[in-house]
Amino acid sequence: MLFNSFNFFVIFPLIFAVYWVVPSKYQIVKKWVLIAVSYLLYLNWKPIYALILLFITGVTFAGGKILQDEVDGEKKKRKLICIIGAVLTLLPLVVFKYYNFVNESCIRLLEACGIHFMLPGLNWAVPIGISFYTFQALGYMWDVYYGKIKAENCFTDYVLFCSFFPQTASGPISRYSELMPQIKTPHPFNYKQGVDGLKILLWGVFLKVVIADRLGIYVGNVYSNYIYYSGLNCLVASIFYTIQIYCDFAGYSLMAVGIGKCLGFDLVNNFRRPYLATSITDFWRRWHISLTRWLTAYVYIPLGGNRCSKFRQYCNIMLTFLVSGIWHGANWTFVLWGIVHGLLQCVEKILGIAPKGKYYELVESKIWLKPIRIVVTFFLIAFAWIFFRVPSISDAFGMIVKIMTNQGGMFQFIDNTIPVFLSLALLVGSELTEEYLYKDNRHGLLDNKYTIVRWALYVSLLTFILMYGVLDSTQFIYVSF
Structure with missing residues (x-):
């Protein structure tokens, strides 16, 4: 039973009631x-x-x-x-x-x-x-x-x-x-924690059913028949998939965190605005945080981590990302995806722009460079996601050739353009606000001190979910892993 299914939202209140009716x-x-x-x-x-x-x-x-x-x-x-x-x-x-x-x-x-x-x-x-x-x-x-x-x-x-x-x-x-x-530890019901959980759950549902699933329809059409679409379509689909997989996985993670809070548990946040990362190294400090730290603790560090020669460090990085690729799926495309990310991290280390690198502090001090670094990192990540999405390596290179040569074909844009782009604007605004204003509070926008702002956001999210959400219990991408 998936968190975005109608059955779950019928059953969860019963679970909630039974759990809390039992005395601590x-x-x-x-x-x-x-x-x-x-x-x-x-x-x-x-x-x-x-x-x-x-x-x-x-x-x-x-x-x-x-x-x-x-x-x-x-x-x-x-x-x-x-x-x-x-x-x-x-x-x-x-x-x-x-x-x-x-x-x-x-x-x-x-x-x-x-x-x-x-x-x-x-x-x-x-x-x-x-x-x-x-x-x-x-x-x-x-x-x-x-x-x-x-x-x-x-x-x-x-x-x-x-x-x-x-x-x-x-x-x-x-x-x-x-x-x-x-x-x-016994914990009595905490009203504030429960309300916080519902807010986070609402945001997670919005990311999943409004953005991820709506973009997923377009992405699925293009990736399944990319040879019939133009290079521009393939590029747009690749960018949309980059957003889709984030909203899909972050949406699930937020639902898990929200449900956990409703039951009195604080689960780790899995994401910290990953597409505002300024490097691939920074991206992996923000994306799927619980897996990254697991791989660091049980693969990278036991291999020697940074406590060895430069060559060994590069080998350790490549082996860690090889494990990451294999963990994600039983297909050579996932292996290649992991290798691409490993190579990009090694390049950052070689260039000295990774943390503790020779030029890291210099690059970080150039504020005007930050937007450029974010955009470049985003497109590198989007490039790597192509290998993650396609069924075979030949399809991956077919997509890349289409994009690079802008080969012709039919052009089709996404349905419900206005609500989709309004949803994306809300997502971008939320990410930027949390990154630069709230920082340590992952859900600061939902906790705005002005009641009218909070309720306007709640109503907007519910409206978008009910009017534009794909409400047919589409499976989460990471559930298959």
């Missing part, structure tokens, strides 16, 4: 209400999804306990336990998400060598959210291994940590140290 002193009951809801939602998708989630929860809980018991034991033994736990945790992800990809790639490679060998493919759908909750559970076990935290003793609390329904489908990927204290 019966904390264990409140936890089991959330666990029951989380697993019922997974059972609603497919029963096997719930079993996989429970399996990963059990493996990492047991792994953490064993690692804690062996904290003073032999390093080799602890390392072996950690490896076994990681392999078992990653096994469902590898089988469901990557088996067919690896199988097909091997078949093609063998056929190119004149060898005909075929293994049967699997017709199983990728379990919703498996990449997200697998990384969250794996991060917990590795934190126990590295001694950053102590293993959890309460299985009920850990089950809720892994299955908390606002975040299991598409994140954010929470750290144990962030979410578990909130699970363990």
Whole structure:
């Protein structure tokens, strides 16, 4: 059941009421209400999804306990336990998400060598959210291994940590140290927190159904038949997809944060105005923040991070983005997307314009350069998104050739032009206002001190959602990852 579906908005008030009607002193009951809801939602998708989630929860809980018991034991033994736990945790992800990809790639490679060998493919759908909750559970076990935290003793609390329904489908990927204290601490209903949650939820729905889904119709038409469209159409579609994927994923993340707040939980914000980034390095500090910090903590730093030679640093960056690309999807297009981002970060380091670089402070001091850097970064990101969106590498280069040569074809613009551009203007105005006026308050515009301004915004958002929203429960892009 998706957050933008009619069914969810019918059921959530019931969840909200049942959860808060239970007194805070019966904390264990409140936890089991959330666990029951989380697993019922997974059972609603497919029963096997719930079993996989429970399996990963059990493996990492047991792994953490064993690692804690062996904290003073032999390093080799602890390392072996950690490896076994990681392999078992990653096994469902590898089988469901990557088996067919690896199988097909091997078949093609063998056929190119004149060898005909075929293994049967699997017709199983990728379990919703498996990449997200697998990384969250794996991060917990590795934190126990590295001694950053102590293993959890309460299985009920850990089950809720892994299955908390606002975040299991598409994140954010929470750290144990962030979410578990909130699970363990009784919290009475907080009216202000609940209202804040509804505001954030409203903004997330607007981003998803009005902007992302409306742009998605045009983007889908062009990308599916790009050979029939003009180069200008392909360029417009690529720019629109850049906006679509942000509004789609940020919309989900905001809904998750908003729902969490309504239930008394503060989840991490996954985005910080990424398209106002002045470099690719800056972009990854603003985009999918919970994944970026996970990859930094468990891939980049263990590889050596910045504590090594320049060449090793570049290799570490490339390997980290290779993992990021593979995590996003079982297709060579995602691998190439990750490589493009890795190369762009390496170029920034080589040129000395990355943070701590030779010319970084000089470039940062030139205020007049900032708008230019934002625009250049935006178009570099839009270029990389082409690989992310297309079904094959040949299609990606076909789109790029179309754009670069401006080859002819039919030209078509987006339907409902005026409401779409008004929505985009509201988005841009909101991003700029939050970036330069509110800064530390991600949702400052919704908390404007003037009542008339706040309510004008609420009414505008609701009007746009009801009049121009695509209200047919379109799936979130990142749910498929």
